[in-house]
Amino acid sequence: MAQALERIFGKSNVNADLISLTSQLALMGGQVESILGATLDALQNHDISKAAIIGERKSEFAILQQGIDGACESLMIDHNLNAQELRRVIAIIKTAADLERIGQLSANISWRVQSPETMNVLPSVSGIIRLGKQVQRQVISALDTLAYESPARALQVYQSDDDIDRLHAILKNDILDLMTQGKTSISAGTHLMFIIRHFERMADHASHIAESVYYAHTAKHLQQDISDDKAISDSQQPNAINNLSHK
Amino acid sequence: MSRLFLHPIIMITAITALSLLIFESLAVFGFTAGTARAVLTLIIIAGISAIYHFGGQEEGSLSNPKPTDPLSYTGQPQAKIYDNFEVAIAEGLQEAIFIINRQAIINYANQAASDLFPELALDRPLLSYVRDPDVSQLIMETLEGRISAPISIQRPGSIDRHLRISAAPVITYQNKSEIIERAVVIFTDVTEIERNNTVRADFLANASHELKTPIASMLGYIETLRGHAKNDPDAREMFLGIMQEQAERMQRLITDILSLRKIEQIEHITPTERADFGLAAKAALEAVHPIAKRRKVSVSLSGKKKNALVMGSQDELVQLCLNLIDNAVRMSPPKSKVSVKLERLKNWIPGDQFSQEPIIKDIPRRRIVTPPKTSQDFWRLSVRDSGPGFKPEHLPRLGERFYRIAGDRNSKEKGTGLGLAIVKHIVRWHRGGLYIESAEHHGTEFIIILPLVKDISSEE
Numbered sequence: 140m141a142q143a144l145e146r147i148f149g150k151s152n153v154n155a156d157l158i159s160l161t162s163q164l165a166l167m168g169g170q171v172e173s174i175l176g177a178t179l180d181a182l183q184n185h186d187i188s189k190a191a192i193i194g195e196r197k198s199e200f201a202i203l204q205q206g207i208d209g210a211c212e213s214l215m216i217d218h219n220l221n222a223q224e225l226r227r228v229i230a231i232i233k234t235a236a237d238l239e240r241i242g243q244l245s246a247n248i249s250w251r252v253q254s255p256e257t258m259n260v261l262p263s264v265s266g267i268i269r270l271g272k273q274v275q276r277q278v279i280s281a282l283d284t285l286a287y288e289s290p291a292r293a294l295q296v297y298q299s300d301d302d303i304d305r306l307h308a309i310l311k312n313d314i315l316d317l318m319t320q321g322k323t324s325i326s327a328g329t330h331l332m333f334i335i336r337h338f339e340r341m342a343d344h345a346s347h348i349a350e351s352v353y354y355a356h357t358a359k360h361l362q363q364d365i366s367d368d369k370a371i372s373d374s375q376q377p378n379a380i381n382n383l384s385h386k
Numbered sequence: 387m388s389r390l391f392l393h394p395i396i397m398i399t400a401i402t403a404l405s406l407l408i409f410e411s412l413a414v415f416g417f418t419a420g421t422a423r424a425v426l427t428l429i430i431i432a433g434i435s436a437i438y439h440f441g442g443q444e445e446g447s448l449s450n451p452k453p454t455d456p457l458s459y460t461g462q463p464q465a466k467i468y469d470n471f472e473v474a475i476a477e478g479l480q481e482a483i484f485i486i487n488r489q490a491i492i493n494y495a496n497q498a499a500s501d502l503f504p505e506l507a508l509d510r511p512l513l514s515y516v517r518d519p520d521v522s523q524l525i526m527e528t529l530e531g532r533i534s535a536p537i538s539i540q541r542p543g544s545i546d547r548h549l550r551i552s553a554a555p556v557i558t559y560q561n562k563s564e565i566i567e568r569a570v571v572i573f574t575d576v577t578e579i580e581r582n583n584t585v586r587a588d589f590l591a592n593a594s595h596e597l598k599t600p601i602a603s604m605l606g607y608i609e610t611l612r613g614h615a616k617n618d619p620d621a622r623e624m625f626l627g628i629m630q631e632q633a634e635r636m637q638r639l640i641t642d643i644l645s646l647r648k649i650e651q652i653e654h655i656t657p658t659e660r661a662d663f664g665l666a667a668k669a670a671l672e673a674v675h676p677i678a679k680r681r682k683v684s685v686s687l688s689g690k691k692k693n694a695l696v697m698g699s700q701d702e703l704v705q706l707c708l709n710l711i712d713n714a715v716r717m718s719p720p721k722s723k724v725s726v727k728l729e730r731l732k733n734w735i736p737g738d739q740f741s742q743e744p745i746i747k748d749i750p751r752r753r754i755v756t757p758p759k760t761s762q763d764f765w766r767l768s769v770r771d772s773g774p775g776f777k778p779e780h781l782p783r784l785g786e787r788f789y790r791i792a793g794d795r796n797s798k799e800k801g802t803g804l805g806l807a808i809v810k811h812i813v814r815w816h817r818g819g820l821y822i823e824s825a826e827h828h829g830t831e832f833i834i835i836l837p838l839v840k841d842i843s844s845e846e
Contacts, residue, residue, distance in 0.1 A: 159489060162511040169517030176542065275542055286514035287505050309777075 153218045157227060160210055161285070164231055164238075167203045168282040171242040175278060175341075178245045179271045185258050194250035200242035207235040222358070230355035234285065237344040237351075241278060244337040244344075251330045251337075260327040263317055266310045267335060273303055274338045274345070281345040284352045296349035297361055303342040310335045482573035485556075486512050490525050493568065502573060512571065516541075521551055528553040528569045538576070548580040549573050592788040596639055596802070600632040635802075642804040645705065646787075649811040657698040657816060660839060663765050664694035664728055670707035671726065674715050682720040685711065689728040694765050695839040698816040706812045709805045710769045710832050716801070717773030717830070724771050731764040731835060745770070745831060749823045752781045755810055757819040757835060764818070764835040772829040776822075784822060785810045809834075 174196060181190040211232050214220075220228065252258055261267060277299060284292040314335070318328035353361040476483050482499035484492055492512050500506050503515050513522050518539045527534045536552035556568040607625045615621040671687050678685050696703070707726075714724045757764070776784070788803040809832075813820045818836035 155489075158491065158509075158511060162490065162513050165511060165514035165517050166519070166522055169513070169519045169522060172517055173519050176540075272542070279542060282517060283515075286510070287507070289505065 153214075153220065153224055156214050156218070157224065160207070160214065160228075160231055163207055163210060164234060165282070165286065167200070167207065167235060167238050168285070170203065171200065171238050171245070172275075172279060172282065174242055175245045175275050178249050179268065179275060181249060182252060182261065182271060183268055185261070187253055187255065187258055190249040190252045194246055194253060197243055197246040197250075200239040204235045204239040208232060223355075226355045226358060230351040233351040234348050237347050241341045241344050244341050248334050248337050251334055254327070254330070256323070256327040257330040260317060260324060260331065264310060264313050264331060266306060266313065267331065267338075270303065270306050270310060270335060270338050273306065274342045277303065277342045277345040281348040281352075284349050288352070288356055290353050290357050293349035293353040293361065294365075297346050297353075297365070300342055300346045303339060307335055307339040482575075484512055484571045484573075486525070486569055486571060488529060488567060490522075490529070499573070502575065516549075516551075516573075524551060524553055525569065525571065528555050528571075529566060531555050531557070531564070531566050546577070547575060548577045550576050589787060593639075593643060596788060597636060600636045604629050604632050639802045639804070642802045642808060646804055646808050646811060649702070649808065649815055653811060653815045659697070659699060660695050661698045661700040661703050662692065662694060663696050663703055663767065663836060664691045666700060666703035667691075667707045667711075667726060667728055667767060669704050670711050673704075673708055674712050677712070678715045678724070681715060681718070683715050683718045683722055683724055685715060685724045685726065687726045687728070690730065690765075691728070694728055694730075696765060696816060696818075696836040697839055698836070702812050702815070706809050706834070707767070707769075709809050710834075713801070713805055714769050714771035714773070714830070714832075718771045719773065722772045724769065727766075727768045727770075729766050729768075730838065731766045733762065734764050734766075734835065744823055745828050746825045749825050749828075750778045750781055751821060751823045752784070753819070753821055754785045754806075755813045755818070755820040757837070758817055763838040765838050767834045767836075768831055770829060770831040775826040775828050775830050776824040777826050781822065781824060785820075 174193060177189065177193050180186070181193060211228050215225075215228060218224075252261065277296060280292065280296045280299075284296055311332070314328050314331045317331075318325050350361045353359070353364075357364075476494075476496045479496065480498055482502045483494075483496045484499055485494040487493055490512050492506070492508050492510060495503075495506055495508065506515065513525065516539075518541075520537050520539060524534050524537055533554060536550055538548060538550050541547045541549060551571065551573050553569055553571045555566045556570060557564050557566055559565075607629050611622060611625055615625065667687060668691055671685055674685065711724065711726060718724055785806050787807045790801065790803045810820060813834055813836070816836050818834060821833040821835075822830065823833070824830040
């Protein structure tokens with residue numbers, strides 16, 4: 140009976156714990172957003188010293204992630220979770236891992252622009268900042284998806300990843316062009332190549348967060364749903380988001 | 387009366403009393419304690435589900451707001467009358483106001499708050515919507531009872547927003563000691579002010595930067611002329627030529643800055659005079675004739691050449707056509723064509739294709755200015771060149787002041803970077819629209835539509 144009562148009265152407790160876990164994750168998200176913003180600032184203003192400071196922040200996200208993992212663990216031990224709650228906890232664990240990657244990639248970018256040569260050639264590939272800003276928007280939207288618990292938003296985030304991949308492909312060619320211009324531009328070009336690659340990876344992690352949120356709230360896999368959706372309505376191409384909200 | 391009966395607290399009390407009664411009576415009838423507890427559990431479950439079913443939906447639910455209770459209501463679009471003074475004030479303010487509890491969970495949000503964060507839900511942590519570390523710091527300090535200075539944050543998104551955030555603890559007294567159960571957090575949207583400031587600062591910085599280069603080079607030549615080139619007539623001639631070029635460039639820049647400023651000042655006043663778009667295009671064409679000849683570019687004007695009347699200023703229209711055609715000629719390779727066309731568009735609405743064939747299929751297009759009124763007749767002027775075209779990623783930035791494409795640096799005849807910005811403002815003043823279609827390696831077409839004014843003389 141005690142267990143049965145806990146199943147009833149313990150509910151609010153699980154919910155409160157889940158909300159505090161969400162807060163903790165949001166705090167980590169805020170840290171990641173701030174390092175990404177700072178990185179973009181340093182790139183835009185050619186601020187080498189700022190980049191150097193950000194480059195040092197590599198390891199702090201792993202600690203945040205461990206904190207969230209630990210909290211998830213104790214939540215799962217303390218409560219008898221139902222399927223929906225369990226999915227939410229899984230989504231939180233996955234998201235924390237993605238956020239850790241995004242934070243670290245951001246620190247890596249700053250670490251790469253510390254050399255003056257890289258900073259100097261940066262303006263010649265004008266799209267890099269644009270790519271960075273687009274990725275930043277993507278990360279913010281992914282975290283918003285988490286806040287609003289909205290599968291429709293998750294789908295939107297997932298779909299805009301294509302734009303970023305396209306921009307990444309264009310920039311790759313621009314950088315290759317730059318590298319063929321002279322021996323001096325080869326090392327800087329390599330750094331730039333890594334930078335756009337890091338940005339592209341960050342966007343992938345953002346889509347991943349969107350996928351986790353979608354899974355937590357619909358118990359379905361986003362990729363699967365999109366391919367099903369395409370199969371049904373290939374000819375008339377209505378907005379996939381509308382379709383989902385009608386389901 | 388029935389609402390009072392369904393109130394959760396009353397329901398719970400009633401159920402508890404009832405269950406105790408049954409528990410006692412079951413014991414009397416000789417049930418074991420285990421069986422009795424099981425029956426009791428069933429009754430409690432039934433009771434609680436009844437509460438959830440009848441009364442539970444009202445608490446903290448967005449779909450069913452109670453305007454009189456500040457802790458369960460969040461703004462809905464329709465006008466409401468509040469019998470609670472504080473809520474009425476909060477709802478009337480333009481600042482977004484949140485009341486949060488000790489766990490920073492939103493208990494109340496006013497209308498402005500739900501405008502700022504659409505789809506906001508109560509009973510969720512505020513920090514999951516605003517994740518800035520500075521904000522979480524501020525909120526933690528406030529919940530500890532400290533009053534911190536307001537902070538400013540930037541929220542990047544499709545529209546970058548600048549927010550100013552302040553917070554204050556709600557202090558209550560219990561047994562003569564202070565306790566903080568809640569805090570008020572206020573968000574002020576300062577995006578417009580911030581943006582105006584950056585635009586002004588950028589403009590000043592850019593203008594002085596643009597003037598710095600020609601002045602520095604002129605000073606250099608003057609020094610040389612006074613120094614070792616003093617008695618060298620050939621060098622003197624050459625240097626004076628360069629100096630003249632630089633001075634002309636500065637003059638062009640200042641003229642552009644001044645005309646931009648002039649247009650900006652009158653932009654909000656609807657023009658009242660009539661002007662002839664066709665004559666303006668013709669005048670501009672004649673003005674660019676010499677440079678077109680020098681660059682071996684042929685320029686043609688087709689369509690209506692006279693009596694294409696619009697409300698506006700003739701001088702500004704000439705400047706608009708001149709900027710566009712001059713730019714097209716400069717961008718074109720030798721022996722190519724620039725075609726200018728003026729046509730009437732009937733009852734155009736946004737999204738309608740412009741009747742002309744595009745340069746290539748699925749050409750990237752961008753709206754730089756959209757006309758305030760649609761579904762009317764327009765004059766459409768299109769200027770098409772077969773120059774290098776723009777890469778798609780440059781299109782969003784065209785029309786920005788001093789924006790020049792990085793690859794354009796080595797071109798000999800450097801523009802001021804203000805030409806299109808001026809065109810943009812002139813079009814806006816004339817209540818028209820400005821569009822660009824451009825494909826890299828294929829060419830660019832600028833399309834301007836201005837509202838048509840009926841020509842009385844031709845209708846007779």
